[in-house]
Amino acid sequence: MQMETFHWKKSQKLAEDYIQQSAEAAPLFPYHFGNQEDWQSRVKWLDEGHSARKADRGRLVEVLKTYNVRVGNTGAALDQITALANQEALAIVGGQQAGLFGGSLLVLYKAITIIQLAREWSSKLNRPVVPIFWIAGEDHDFDEVNHMYVLSNAQQVDKFKVDHPTGKRTSVSKLPLEPEAWKDALAALDQSLMDSEFKASLMAKLEGTTEGSATLSDAFARWMAVLFGEYGLVLIDSDEPALRAIEAEMFEQLVRQNEALAASLMKSQDDVQGAGYSSQAEVVNDAANLFVYAGGHRLLLHREGEYFTDKKKEYRFTKEQLHDLAVTSPEQLSNNVMSRPLMQEFLFPVLASVLGAGEIAYWALTKQAFEQFGMKMPIVVPRLEFTLIEGTVQKQMHKYDFSFEDVLYRFEQKKQDWLDAQDTLRLADQFNKVKAEFETSYAPLVESLAAINPGIKKLGDTNLTKIIEQIEFLQNKASDAYKTQFDATLRQLERIRLTIIPLAKPQERVYNGCVYMNRYGNDWLRALVETPISVDGLHRVYYL
Structure with a gap:
């Protein structure tokens, strides 16, 4: 496996500074993933039972077993669930929305990070550390998960999607797709x-994975089981009704202490902004940080x-009514991005949580909230990052002397430099010389016309401008004609760009993994799972 490590700075400054252990970001998190003693400290904190609230482990195990059997997960995953029943067991947890056919590559990389860390720390601690992937099926932004991108043979970034089945703003896990919709998506x-x-x-x-009018969430879970079940990855949908029943106790507290929850988030926001960072998520004092299902919508x-x-004031609840809902019908409540980390901590013995850069930034807003509920934020770990580069693309990069950094930061300049180097006629110089010589001889003549008539002088100025424009028009046409000699090269350079930064974004945030599985099988994916890779916040270029 050929791989290079590269420091690709995160676009989210808070996440970048956290990874680099800057003095400004450090106080916003109780632990740092790079400090071995922090891992031991977290283990000790969990073992000593400091957390004020914990879900019934036995009930949780049964819910996990039932769900994972339903989505076709493997015996290895069921063994991990059984191991979770051990009170010594810990968990590495991470999650993502349920994207079409697995979503973008970063989803696979997050699962790989979870598996890698669970394996590493199970060995180091000599105790069960269970890898758990939390599917955010409760999220209602259907347009965020209903599509996938691939790089076509025509070198176009193609988008495929499934349409919303009802139009109602409700959880993805509550929206079964008709067989015909799945058939069309598979055909595309x-x-x-x-x-x-x-x-x-x-x-x-x-x-x-799509059989039986599956929801995007169910199809996603089945696909993740196909890819990672053999490595013991345990799956759970955050919107699973049986899980909601276990969460009732925590929902009660989120309702009872709702004002205090908002105040703690506001305090953390002040800390984040005081450290010089912008707030990743909107935190306001009157936010309940909870959703309710009403009228077929998630509000x-x-x-x-x-x-x-709710925003439109169509539904109204007293605190007592909302509390009763938490006790009697917890499946009607749902977390938002601020309360979800707390619910995750309530459910699982979380040693570490695997997050993307944006998630790291908004988790910084929850430190005080964890403490408000007698908890402590777990170790925050940045997920592994990769860019896949196929052999033909690697050869083209070598041929035209393009480094990975060149593609990221100076692609157009490098491309132009290459074209200029091929210009043996030095067209630009010749045209510039002609323009300069013409202006040198013609401009004085135009100036002298003023003595005859100002109108003639003005006509001369216009004439000069038009002649220069015509020379530049010919220059552009000549340049375009010259470039056609290098169409093959330009197509190869464009393939390099579309491979590494499609849609001006990192590859892992755009492309779906199925294209690479179709070309290379699953060996590359297995190599990423099975080869120990340091979780260090760096980006890796993986040559297929």
Whole structure:
């Protein structure tokens, strides 16, 4: 496995500074993933039972077993669930929305990070450390998860999507797709993929994940089980009704202490801003940080006087009514990005949570909230990052002397430099010389016309400008004609760019993994899971 490590600075400054252990970011988190003693400290804190609230472990194990059997997870994953019943067991947890056919590559990398860390710390601690992937099925932004991107053979970034089945603003896990919708999505993907020795098997497995009018969440879970079940990755949908029943106790507290929750988030926001960072998520004093299902929709609540209400004020609850809902019908409540980390901590013995850069930034807002509920934020670990570069692209990069950094930071300049180096006629110099010589001889003549008539002088100025424009027009046409000699090269350079920064974003945030599985099988993915890789916040370029 050929791999290079590269420091690709995070666009989110707080996450970058946290990873680099800057003095400004350090106080916003209780631990740092790079300090071995912090891992031991976290283990000790969990073992000593400091957390004020914990879910019933036995009930949780049964819910996990039932769910993972339903989505077709493996015996290895069920063994990990059984291990979680051991009171000594700890967990590495991370999650993501349920993207179409697995979503973007970063989802796979987050799962790999979870598996790698669980394996590493289980060995170091000589006790069970269970890898758990939390599927955010409760999220309602359907347009965020209903699509996937692939790089087509025509060197276009193609987008495939499924349409919203009802139009109602409700959780993805509550929106089953009709078989015809799944059939169309599979057909579009099939058409976009090149024929290969792996294609038939890949498409059959994907088709299997969509059976029975599956929701995006269920299909996603089945696909993750196919890819990572053999490594013991335990899956759970945050919107699973049986899980909600276990969460009732925590929902009660989130309602009872709602004002204090908001105040603690505001305090952390002040800390974040005081350290010189912008707030990643909107935190306001009247936010309930909870959703309710009502009228077929998932509605965000805020406090208004003595009531909890939605944005349009169509539904209104007293604190007592909302509390009763938490006790009797917890499946009607749902977390937002601020309360979800607290619920995760309530459910699992979290040694560490694996997060993306944006998530790291908004988790900084929750430090005081953890403490408000008698908890402590777990170790925050940045997920592994990769860019996949195929052999042909690597050869082209060598051929044209493009480094990875060149593509990221100076692609257009490097491309132009290469074209200029091929310009043996030195067209630009010749045209510039002609323009300069013409202006030198013609401009004085135009100036002298003023003595005859100012109108003639003005006409001369216009004439000079038009002649220069015509020379530049010919220069541009000549330049375009010259570039056509290098069409093949320009296409190869464009493929390099579209491989590494499609849509001006990191590859892992755009492309779906199925294209690479279709071309290369799963060996590259297995190598990433099975080869120990240091979780250090750096980016890795993986040459296929």
